[in-house]
Amino acid sequence: MHKVKFPFDEQDLPGIADAALASRGFEQWSEHADEEEDAGLAQYMRAISGDTRAARLLAAIFGNSPFLTRAAVREPAFLRRLLDDGADETFPALLAELAAEVAAETDMARLMRALRIAKRRVALLAALADIAGAWDLARVTAALSDFAEAATRHGVRFLLRREAAKGEFALPHPDDPERGSGLVVLGMGKFGAGELNYSSDIDLIVLYDHERLAYTGRRSLPECMISLTKDLVKILDERTADGYVFRTDLRLRPDPGATPVAVSLVAAEAYYEGYGQNWERAAMIKARQVAGDDEAGAAFLRFLRPFIWRKSLDFAAIQDIHSIKRQINAYRGGRTIAVAGHNIKLGRGGIREIEFFAQTQQLIWGGRDPAMRSPRTLDSLAALAASGRIDAAAAEQLTEAYLFLRRLEHRLQMIDDKQTQTLPDSPERLGELAVFMGFAGSDEFAAALTRRLQIVESHYGGLFEDAPALGVHGNLVFTGGENDPETMRTIGEMGFASAESICSTIRGWHHGRIRATRSTRARELLTELTPALLSAMAGTASPDDAFMRFDDFLSRLPAGVPLFSLFYSNPSLLDLVAEIMGNAPRLAEHLARHTSLLDNVLSPSFSEPPPPADELGVELDRALREAAGDFQEILDTSRRWANDRKFQVGVQVLRTMLAPDAAAAAYSAVADAVLARMVPRVEAEFARIHGRVPGGEWCILAMGKMGGREMTATSDLDLILIYDAPEGAEDSDGARPLATATWYARMTQRIVNALTAKTAEGTLYEVDMRLRPSGSSGPIATSFASFERYQRESAWTWEHMALTRARVVAGDPALSDRVEAVITETLTRPRDTERLVLDVAEMRERMAREHKTDSRWEVKHRRGGLVDIEFTAQWLQLRFGADHPAVLAHNTRDALAAAAAAGLISGGDLDALVAAWRLWSAVQLVLRQTIAGAFDEATAPRGLKDVLVRAAGLTDFKTMVDRMDDCARDALEVFERLVGEPGRQVRARLGPEG
Numbered sequence: 001m002h003k004v005k006f007p008f009d010e011q012d013l014p015g016i017a018d019a020a021l022a023s024r025g026f027e028q029w030s031e032h033a034d035e036e037e038d039a040g041l042a043q044y045m046r047a048i049s050g051d052t053r054a055a056r057l058l059a060a061i062f063g064n065s066p067f068l069t070r071a072a073v074r075e076p077a078f079l080r081r082l083l084d085d086g087a088d089e090t091f092p093a094l095l096a097e098l099a100a101e102v103a104a105e106t107d108m109a110r111l112m113r114a115l116r117i118a119k120r121r122v123a124l125l126a127a128l129a130d131i132a133g134a135w136d137l138a139r140v141t142a143a144l145s146d147f148a149e150a151a152t153r154h155g156v157r158f159l160l161r162r163e164a165a166k167g168e169f170a171l172p173h174p175d176d177p178e179r180g181s182g183l184v185v186l187g188m189g190k191f192g193a194g195e196l197n198y199s200s201d202i203d204l205i206v207l208y209d210h211e212r213l214a215y216t217g218r219r220s221l222p223e224c225m226i227s228l229t230k231d232l233v234k235i236l237d238e239r240t241a242d243g244y245v246f247r248t249d250l251r252l253r254p255d256p257g258a259t260p261v262a263v264s265l266v267a268a269e270a271y272y273e274g275y276g277q278n279w280e281r282a283a284m285i286k287a288r289q290v291a292g293d294d295e296a297g298a299a300f301l302r303f304l305r306p307f308i309w310r311k312s313l314d315f316a317a318i319q320d321i322h323s324i325k326r327q328i329n330a331y332r333g334g335r336t337i338a339v340a341g342h343n344i345k346l347g348r349g350g351i352r353e354i355e356f357f358a359q360t361q362q363l364i365w366g367g368r369d370p371a372m373r374s375p376r377t378l379d380s381l382a383a384l385a386a387s388g389r390i391d392a393a394a395a396e397q398l399t400e401a402y403l404f405l406r407r408l409e410h411r412l413q414m415i416d417d418k419q420t421q422t423l424p425d426s427p428e429r430l431g432e433l434a435v436f437m438g439f440a441g442s443d444e445f446a447a448a449l450t451r452r453l454q455i456v457e458s459h460y461g462g463l464f465e466d467a468p469a470l471g472v473h474g475n476l477v478f479t480g481g482e483n484d485p486e487t488m489r490t491i492g493e494m495g496f497a498s499a500e501s502i503c504s505t506i507r508g509w510h511h512g513r514i515r516a517t518r519s520t521r522a523r524e525l526l527t528e529l530t531p532a533l534l535s536a537m538a539g540t541a542s543p544d545d546a547f548m549r550f551d552d553f554l555s556r557l558p559a560g561v562p563l564f565s566l567f568y569s570n571p572s573l574l575d576l577v578a579e580i581m582g583n584a585p586r587l588a589e590h591l592a593r594h595t596s597l598l599d600n601v602l603s604p605s606f607s608e609p610p611p612p613a614d615e616l617g618v619e620l621d622r623a624l625r626e627a628a629g630d631f632q633e634i635l636d637t638s639r640r641w642a643n644d645r646k647f648q649v650g651v652q653v654l655r656t657m658l659a660p661d662a663a664a665a666a667y668s669a670v671a672d673a674v675l676a677r678m679v680p681r682v683e684a685e686f687a688r689i690h691g692r693v694p695g696g697e698w699c700i701l702a703m704g705k706m707g708g709r710e711m712t713a714t715s716d717l718d719l720i721l722i723y724d725a726p727e728g729a730e731d732s733d734g735a736r737p738l739a740t741a742t743w744y745a746r747m748t749q750r751i752v753n754a755l756t757a758k759t760a761e762g763t764l765y766e767v768d769m770r771l772r773p774s775g776s777s778g779p780i781a782t783s784f785a786s787f788e789r790y791q792r793e794s795a796w797t798w799e800h801m802a803l804t805r806a807r808v809v810a811g812d813p814a815l816s817d818r819v820e821a822v823i824t825e826t827l828t829r830p831r832d833t834e835r836l837v838l839d840v841a842e843m844r845e846r847m848a849r850e851h852k853t854d855s856r857w858e859v860k861h862r863r864g865g866l867v868d869i870e871f872t873a874q875w876l877q878l879r880f881g882a883d884h885p886a887v888l889a890h891n892t893r894d895a896l897a898a899a900a901a902a903g904l905i906s907g908g909d910l911d912a913l914v915a916a917w918r919l920w921s922a923v924q925l926v927l928r929q930t931i932a933g934a935f936d937e938a939t940a941p942r943g944l945k946d947v948l949v950r951a952a953g954l955t956d957f958k959t960m961v962d963r964m965d966d967c968a969r970d971a972l973e974v975f976e977r978l979v980g981e982p983g984r985q986v987r988a989r990l991g992p993e994g
Contacts, residue, residue, distance in 0.1 A: 005084055005085070006083040006086055007086060007134050008057060008134060010056050012132070012133040012438075013057065013131065013132065014060055014131065014411075014435060014436050015063075015440075016060070016064070017063055017064045017435040018432060021062065021069075024062075024069075025058070025059075025062025026049060026062060029045060029073055029076075032073050033045035036076065038077070041076055044080050048080075057128075058072070064411075064414070064435070065127070065415050067123075068123075071121075071123060072124060074120065075124060078124065079124065082125055087126075087129040087134050087135060088134075090125060091122075091143055095150050098114065098154070102158070105158060106165075108158070108162075108231070111158050112234075113242050115151050115235065115245045116240065116242035116244065117242060119246070120242070122143070122144070122147045123417070125143070126143050126144055126198065130198075130410055137407060138378075140198075140410070141194065141196055145190075145191060145194040145196045146194075148202050148290070152185060152202070152204070152232075152236065152290050152291045153178070153291040155232050155235040155236060155291075156178060156183065156291040156292055159235075160177035160178065160181055161177050163217075164177070167216060168216065168217035169213050169214055170214060178291065178292050180293055181212065181293045182211070182212025182293055182296055183208050183209075183225075183293055184206075184209070184265070184289060184292045184293055185205070185291035185292045185297075186204065186289055187202065187287070187288050187289070188203035188204065188205060188252045188284075188286060189203040189283070189286055191290065192375060193286040193376050194288075194375070195376060197409050197410060197413065198410040198413040199413035201249050202236070202246045203249050203251075203252045204232075204248060204250055204252075204290075205253045205287075206253070206261060206263070207262070207265050207268055208221070208262060208263075209264075212293065212296060213225075222264070226260050226261055228262070229261045247419060252283055253268075254267070254271035254272065255508075255511040257507070257508055257513075258508070258513055265296070269300075272304060274512070275518060278524075281363055282356075282362075284308045285308060285373070286375040287301065287304065309367040309370075337349060337454065339449055339450060340423060340425050342422070342453075343423075344405050344408055344409060344423065349401075349452070349453025349454060349455070349456040349457035350421070351402065351406065351409065351421070353460040354377060354398050356460070357459060358377050358381050361380075361384050361389055361390065362380055365389055369387060371383045371386070371387065372387070377402060378399055381402075382399075397459065401452040401453075401455055401456050405452065407437070408437060411433065412433065415433075434446075476491075478503065478507050478527075478530065483500055483504060483507070484503070487499075488500055488503055491503065491534065495538045496537075496543045497544050505551055509523075510526070510527075514554060515557065515559065516554050516555070516557040516560030516563070517554075519560070522561045522564060525560070525564035525568060529567055532567075532571065533550070534547075537578045537581065539582075539943050540578055540579055540582020541583040541930055541943040541944030541947065542582050542583075542931075543582060543943075545582060545585065546578055546582030546583075546588075549585065549588040549589075553588070553591065556595065557595060563598070566602075576601065577591070580654065582943060583944060585929075585930070586650070586713055586714070587650045587651065587929060590643050590647050593761075594643075597644065601651070606651075609666075610652075610658075610666040610670075613672050613673060616645070617677065620638070620641050620677050621677060623640075624637055624638070631685050632759070637761075639759060639761035641674075642671075642674050642764055643761065646670055646713060649666045649670070649713075653713075653925050653926065659918075660921035660922040660925055661918065661921065664712065667711035667713065668706055668710070671809075672702075672809055675717075675809050678755070679810045679811075682751050683751075685750075686750050687734060688734075690732050690734040690735075690738050690743060691733040691734020691735070693729050693733075693740050693744070694729055695729055696723060696725040696740065697725075697811070697814060697815035698744060698747075698781075699721075699722055699816040700719055700720070700808065700809055700810045700811055701722060701806045701807065701819065702806070702807055702808075702809045703720065703802055703805055703806050704716075704805060706719075706809070708892060712924055712925050713925070713928050713929040714929070715765075715928075716766040716768045717766070717767045717768065718768050718769075718770075718771050719768070720769065720787075720806075721744065721747075721748040721751070721781045721782065722781075722782050722784055722811075722819055723782070723783060723784065723815075724784035724785070731743075744781035745781045748780045748781040749780060752767045755767050771802055773787055773794070773795070774790070784815065784818065784819065788822050791822060791826045797836060797839035797843070798843050801840070803826060803827060804827060804874045804877045804888070804895070805891075806823055806890070807820075807890050808820060824888065827888055828885050828888070829881075831879065831882070833879060835986075836878055837979055837982045837983045838987055838990070840874070840875045840878075840983065841980050841982070841984060841986075841987075843871075844867065844871050844975075848861070848863065855934060855935070856965065857937065858934070859919075859920040859923045859964075860920075862968060864967065864968030864971040864972030865920055865968065865971075866924070869916060869975070872913060872978060872979060874895075875979050876895065876904055877889075877895055877899075880899070880902070884902045887902055887904065896917075905974075912971055913971055915967055916971035917971075919952055919963065919964060919967050922948075922952045922953075923951070923952065923964075926944075926948050926951045930947065931944070945957045948960060
């Protein structure tokens, strides 16, 4: 009977996790023996399964790993050789035979097949040596890494020979294509360190030296190298009928989101010299050349040495190195670790924490002590302990835990050849893994694993113990060439919808893709700020929008250090910026264009109530004097000043520092100041060419929200220009005279253009002139005589209602007084009270039909909303203006108060209407500067709801919703009792034709 020579102790073999699986494996083995054409091999296969000791070894494979079972059944001859000669002899022979087979290969398909067959045999060899205890962890990982290097080199040699044969370039040494080729392939991570796990991918960086590669092809050298790299990935990574060699990852190259898969050495050197980050320094500790031009590769690694190993580190650099660890949410024990579903690489107490423990210390101490520079994790722990940088007991415990976790990682991956580090969720599968690890059952395995995970997290959590945690909500890791899964989960749990995009953008910041983060100091500050930044944005009305706007804001900065330092020194400023980005897109747009505003925000005066209109005017006059008469500069200065002041009001609204009526008055005062100073300058600029109408006068009426001093952040200006000229004044007196009516019409258009034109400083206001007599069909400028006659003879009731809010805001004082007198005479005229109430009631019904809404948040048009309250105030003024002229007021609230003071409505009605008006004004002020569309309380972010609640002066959102319904009901009841129902009664009495 055949005796197996492969060295193993049966007691060290794992148990059989699944007896039925083992039985099927032996059946497949026997079936293959029956089908085997080599009689000697068939006899061997039958004999070995009858050997009790050998059968126990096979059972350890068949009963635990479907993947290894398939490999063994497909490779009986190789398995025989392995069992007869042992792993130590078989492995180097396998590499030598592979090298001989592919040395002169010219067909990619044959090369790929040879590599895949070799990989299957190496996988079987390494697994058997691991399971049987013939090799320790270091030997297993070294063998996997050695084969990965051999496979990569064979692929590179093949491709270099092929490209040279095609005439792309000439190889200095055709018999040794890698030598002097200028192509450098670096192995990174576990590949570079010689620590590949059983089913690991390989991390590569492909570089090329354009000076060594004399390109002679038809394309370009970069195109050729990119194509070659893609073919190298295909050779290694593509899954065929024979499997694959290694999953290949190129994302550790410099700035992978912005660079091609093959990078020139010059570009790589420039990147690491200018933008390299501390996490990349940590990654480069493990960098090793695995294929290509040894001379060029050695030169590049020498170039990297001062980048990786700094002789001295300033505080900021150490702080940033700390953050590599601190971005991981490490717990200091006291909590149970759930074994089922735990990720033994990325999870608490996992392999990555041991690696980071070693790497962060290496970066700090390795610049001055070369003994700290080993790429291998266990060697670095030993070196740190030997130098006294870490406690010897800690190094010993971390080493033992690392060996256990890597062994577990291998067992987990051997089952189905899956690149996984996540333990099974199901108790049955977890029990099978426990047996494969050599434990009697799940409980014993869980206890052993948990003890080690807790030891690791305790040591890891103690790193830089005094430094504040960065990962407040969980992992916030933005290092590496790919998005961290735990980080994306954390960002999702914080309330962001586009976690992957946010991760990628932040990693782009760290790669220096924007000017603000191209300095090392900026990136180090950014590392510290990012968690606080995300936390602040997560609390806004729209976290994803807030982040996108902040990215736009950051992209416009010429440098990041001043801003990041400002945030670092003033955390409340970061909260405010996040709130602006998430809750007020219009404010965010202005801030993005004018980052210097942040300095103003920090000044004490920024939080003070906006000054009155006359002080604002003086301030604007001062700014305009510096424009030195240049009209374009006047336009820009006016916009800059007005938008800065509106920004201040908007921020104070967001922060509930201004009551709604005070905010509306402040917005209106800004508009008043702009109009009063810009319009005369527009007229002067116009008169420079066309002169003026001799003896002519003009003024501007503000209507609507501006007239009532009830403006919001987005209010239009409702304006009417009225002029008067002496009889017989036909033309203006300029170099290019115009007829009187034409002069005022064109001047009016110039005013509109000056207010609405978009310049480098943005826009001022949209202008609406449809409230002028005859509306859009009439002339854009209205003569005083026409205005007076229209109000006396032709105006509709709704036009007189609009006139209640009209006030002169600019122009000649004498004409202004005459216009004001016409308005007062019109509003105090005795009226047919039945016709008035009928007109107002029917107009409201018509508006309700045209603007039908079921949303309580449509506060203007909902029943009991702003329109009902404004109509009530306007009806009161028209109804009682003749007998009680004191009720005339431009502002809705003032008009209601005056009506109550005159005894025209009760105190209860006043309270109901003003309470609703205040609430609707608060809601409208917030919504107009926070969202573009309709508000949906079912989907609205919590942050926006909080802003609304604060603006309304209430305690919670439910209370606010209830309060809105109550206010609407009460306001509607007043309107219906005073206007709606009386109007319907008049209509019923007069009939349809009345």
